Amino acid sequence: MIPLEHYLYLSGILFTLGLCGVMMRRNVILVLMSVEIMLNAANIALVAFSKYLSAGAAESVQLDGQVFVFFTIAVAAAEAAVALVIAMALFRRLDTVNVDDVANLRW
Amino acid sequence: MDTSQILNVFGIEMWLGVLALVLIVADLITGRGRLTGPADMVRLVAMGGLAVLLAYAFMLSPAEQASSWGTLDTFALFFKRFFIATALFTLLLSAPYEARFTGGRGEFPALVVFTTMGMCMLASVSDFVTLFVALELVTVTLFLLAAYRSGLPRSIEAGIKFVIIGAVAAAFLVYGIAFVYGTTGSLDFEGVRAALAATDEVPKGLTFGLLLVVVGLAFKLGAVPFHIWVPDVYQGAPTPVTAFLSVGSKAAGVVLLMRLVFTVLGPVAGQWATLLAGLAALSLLMGNLGAIPQKDMKRFLGYSGIAHAGFLLIAMAVQSEASASAVLFYMVAYLFANIAAFLVVIVVSRTPDNAHMDRINGLAERSPFLALALTVSMLSLAGVPPFAGFVGKFLILRAAVADPALLPVVILSLVMIVVSLYYYLCILKRMYFREPVDTGVLEITGSTRLILLVCVVASVVLGIYFNPLVVAAEKGAAALFG
Numbered sequence: 033m034i035p036l037e038h039y040l041y042l043s044g045i046l047f048t049l050g051l052c053g054v055m056m057r058r059n060v061i062l063v064l065m066s067v068e069i070m071l072n073a074a075n076i077a078l079v080a081f082s083k084y085l086s087a088g089a090a091e092s093v094q095l096d097g098q099v100f101v102f103f104t105i106a107v108a109a110a111e112a113a114v115a116l117v118i119a120m121a122l123f124r125r126l127d128t129v130n131v132d133d134v135a136n137l138r139w
Numbered sequence: 140m141d142t143s144q145i146l147n148v149f150g151i152e153m154w155l156g157v158l159a160l161v162l163i164v165a166d167l168i169t170g171r172g173r174l175t176g177p178a179d180m181v182r183l184v185a186m187g188g189l190a191v192l193l194a195y196a197f198m199l200s201p202a203e204q205a206s207s208w209g210t211l212d213t214f215a216l217f218f219k220r221f222f223i224a225t226a227l228f229t230l231l232l233s234a235p236y237e238a239r240f241t242g243g244r245g246e247f248p249a250l251v252v253f254t255t256m257g258m259c260m261l262a263s264v265s266d267f268v269t270l271f272v273a274l275e276l277v278t279v280t281l282f283l284l285a286a287y288r289s290g291l292p293r294s295i296e297a298g299i300k301f302v303i304i305g306a307v308a309a310a311f312l313v314y315g316i317a318f319v320y321g322t323t324g325s326l327d328f329e330g331v332r333a334a335l336a337a338t339d340e341v342p343k344g345l346t347f348g349l350l351l352v353v354v355g356l357a358f359k360l361g362a363v364p365f366h367i368w369v370p371d372v373y374q375g376a377p378t379p380v381t382a383f384l385s386v387g388s389k390a391a392g393v394v395l396l397m398r399l400v401f402t403v404l405g406p407v408a409g410q411w412a413t414l415l416a417g418l419a420a421l422s423l424l425m426g427n428l429g430a431i432p433q434k435d436m437k438r439f440l441g442y443s444g445i446a447h448a449g450f451l452l453i454a455m456a457v458q459s460e461a462s463a464s465a466v467l468f469y470m471v472a473y474l475f476a477n478i479a480a481f482l483v484v485i486v487v488s489r490t491p492d493n494a495h496m497d498r499i500n501g502l503a504e505r506s507p508f509l510a511l512a513l514t515v516s517m518l519s520l521a522g523v524p525p526f527a528g529f530v531g532k533f534l535i536l537r538a539a540v541a542d543p544a545l546l547p548v549v550i551l552s553l554v555m556i557v558v559s560l561y562y563y564l565c566i567l568k569r570m571y572f573r574e575p576v577d578t579g580v581l582e583i584t585g586s587t588r589l590i591l592l593v594c595v596v597a598s599v600v601l602g603i604y605f606n607p608l609v610v611a612a613e614k615g616a617a618a619l620f621g
Binding site: 043050060067070071073074075085096104107110114117119121131134135138 | 289290302374
């Protein structure tokens, strides 16, 4: 069995990559994709934890974490739908998907 | 798995969901996007439904036995009433604003009711899964509400900024929950609390996870350093939505943070006090100093909201029953002051459609009543006696001085009250001593008068005759320590 740490390293790396993507990407769509990577990093951690917590207790299988993943997937889909609607409104109204161009509200 | 058990706890939420669906159908039947008549009817139905549910929430008594689905204690009930009242005020506020929803306005009440449903669920959560789903119901609908005027660049800008930062905060929250689950093997609050109480040395993974969860919640509260979205979204969002955000969304953060800090973190509360006090100090500095140079009323109120988040965080750092009840009182005082302020902004910012501070210049000449309402609201926010805001600040600081470790933050907050007095009084100066920039006649409807009157009277009465609300707040807070 692959040790738990490996999964956590993977999820940690994905989470960091996603966060970097959010901060450095300028295209709204790519920023939203980076957020999805962050959420999926969390999902990997949840499933890995769920699996390894069950391995410890032989008589009871821990499914809470895996069930939670379904919730995050569903919620992330709803969130992405709303985010894309707003991104589309942005493109229609301001003719851009570059976050740097959306800076009229300041100070 | 007993459905009646779920309905015991989440009865109000179910009815809110039904109401929202009815509103969507009503909007479809009466003609989508039509701009007169029927849309008003949809709003009236929504307000009627919320009023009935508010009365229902006041009649409801807390459930005796805890259910694994959630808790319906006095604390949850207090906030459920608070959230429904806030939603009702938001819809009342949207009446004079509705003409500016050029892209259809039928969905607006339905979205507000859905958000309220999520908020009411948050008041009752007892596990991290429900917490996440309810919190996302609130945030996602608020994204839509912030960008509701999709024809207006600043509303879209507010929406896109809110979406990106909100989604990142959600990712932090889930990642944190994953680590809490991984180290304790439990997703419900009671299990995590037990795990924290069982060990002397808290595992690093658990602390890391809880830290990320607090980050996700601090975002909702609008506390530094997770406040960057606040000024922009407050300025760009439609004004009734800003009012809803400033009161409802902040209270959603407050209710979760209180549950987390006072119950889940109970066994290790001392270690978190420093962190919370630090966030409080930063929020007080950022909010109060940031508010001074503002030239837009809504942005100004956004910074003032960050400062108020600082005050609420002081109370969380104290972690006593007195401080918890002070938070409940503070939120109610904040509700009335903010609703009045935003309603005045709505009335004065009609044409041209912006909330620049010049618009309130000479308001006392144009409408003494509006000027009076904004005066009371500003003084209550500043914490001047005899208004409700003063009692709220007094209760928090009285609870805070009991803890000598928090003395620096208390002193800082006192200095910041003086700073805030300066910028709130600048608003009064604009109203009473400057020449008006606008000269048009202000349209003040009967309902506007009524809401302002309610807010003014409540701010004054709660400042003088505060005992009943203090008792109610103490009863609500006691449930957390039960």
